[in-house]
Amino acid sequence: MTTTSTLSTVDTSTLRERAAAIKKQVLANLDHYLVETEKQVTAHGGHVVFAQTVDDAVDYILLLAKERGVEHFVGARATNLANDKQALRNEIEALGSDLGSYLAGRARQPDASASYQLERLLAAGIGITGANFVVADAGAICLAEDDDFGRRASAAPKIHVAVAGIEKIIPRTRDLAVFLRLLSARFPGHVSLLSGPRRTDELDGPEEFVLILLDGGRSAILADAAKRELLQCIRCGACLARCPVTPVGQMGALTRLLTPPHTASPLVHASTLCGACGEACPVKIDLPRILVALRHDDRLALGGWRAWLLRGWAFVMLRPRLYEFLGLMARAFWPAAWKGAKPAAKSFRQLWRGKGR
Ligand code: SF4
Numbered sequence: 276m277t278t279t280s281t282l283s284t285v286d287t288s289t290l291r292e293r294a295a296a297i298k299k300q301v302l303a304n305l306d307h308y309l310v311e312t313e314k315q316v317t318a319h320g321g322h323v324v325f326a327q328t329v330d331d332a333v334d335y336i337l338l339l340a341k342e343r344g345v346e347h348f349v350g351a352r353a354t355n356l357a358n359d360k361q362a363l364r365n366e367i368e369a370l371g372s373d374l375g376s377y378l379a380g381r382a383r384q385p386d387a388s389a390s391y392q393l394e395r396l397l398a399a400g401i402g403i404t405g406a407n408f409v410v411a412d413a414g415a416i417c418l419a420e421d422d423d424f425g426r427r428a429s430a431a432p433k434i435h436v437a438v439a440g441i442e443k444i445i446p447r448t449r450d451l452a453v454f455l456r457l458l459s460a461r462f463p464g465h466v467s468l469l470s471g472p473r474r475t476d477e478l479d480g481p482e483e484f485v486l487i488l489l490d491g492g493r494s495a496i497l498a499d500a501a502k503r504e505l506l507q508c509i510r511c512g513a514c515l516a517r518c519p520v521t522p523v524g525q526m527g528a529l530t531r532l533l534t535p536p537h538t539a540s541p542l543v544h545a546s547t548l549c550g551a552c553g554e555a556c557p558v559k560i561d562l563p564r565i566l567v568a569l570r571h572d573d574r575l576a577l578g579g580w581r582a583w584l585l586r587g588w589a590f591v592m593l594r595p596r597l598y599e600f601l602g603l604m605a606r607a608f609w610p611a612a613w614k615g616a617k618p619a620a621k622s623f624r625q626l627w628r629g630k631g632r
Pocket of ligand 1: 456507508509510515558630
């Protein structure tokens with residue numbers, strides 16, 4: 276089944292509140308929604324596979340291909356994934372844990388011209404897509420794309436395999452009205468709701484539909500109260516667009532948590548904590564707070580002299596008079612520290628005090 280949505284104009288702050296509430300409710304009852312999703316997908320003729328890791332998902336797809344005698348399969352980047360296990364792994368990782376069609380639309384292989392894609396699509400026995408949302412009550416996936424490659428990859432091959440992180444579940448079809456409206460600024464193109472294999476009265480669609488629900492570290496994030504909110508992310512890219520510092524935005528920090536070794540990106544330390552990402556987030560994730568939590572984790576993981584160095588730095592920075600005294604000492608007795616530059620006659624603090632502040 277394929278439908279294209281018309282998105283109405285609704286007050287954005289109300290939508291953000293609603294979206295955040297829906298996501299929180301899903302995460303608090305994820306076990307229930309996973310069961311409901313499986314039930315509904317099965318009722319629509321599809322099949323659900325729970326994959327603990329990306330490698331589990333890859334192994335499943337390779338086994339499926341072997342059992343069905345499939346020699347060619349395509350993903351969003353239109354490579355021949357059957358011949359390259361690492362490429363398939365990268366594909367699953369990107370589709371299940373990251374930006375889905377957002378990346379797909381922007382990271383086409385150089386040789387992925389329209390005719391190349393078409394050729395691959397027609398030859399493929401399995402088409403692999405991600406999913407922006409998994410709709411529990413419909414047993415369906417929702418693709419929001421700025422091109423229609425996902426839709427074609429899901430319709431042309433005999434088998435459609437959709438890979439989605441377990442956090443992509445939303446409870447009801449009507450919730451799409453909220454999330455698609457929030458996504459629409461970034462995905463102005465095609466919206467498809469796909470459930471199960473082709474029905475007898477449908478002209479196109481796969482003969483077999485498999486939904487792989489990927490954990491890939493999400494359960495661990497869910498169990499961590501300080502970071503659970505990250506799973507509300509709908510990969511809209513708004514934080515990426517607003518971040519004045521990092522080229523991947525705070526979404527990049529999240530992505531690293533979802534791939535082995537499941538540690539935060541070093542870029543969490545690059546943020547100025549200006550709060551722009553938190554303000555931009557349509558599902559109200561408190562990104563600055565989570566960045567601080569991730570930094571805290573990193574600090575706890577530090578050992579040896581670096582940990583002591585940071586402790587010493589924090590000790591001094593929390594004591595302004597000590598900081599000033601050490602600055603004066605450095606100016607007086609450690610000229611080499613200035614590397615030849617002549618220090619100003621008065622420090623900033625002295626100048627500030629001179630203004631009577
Ligand atoms: S703005 Fe929020 S929902 Fe959008 S990508 Fe960033 S963290 Fe995710």
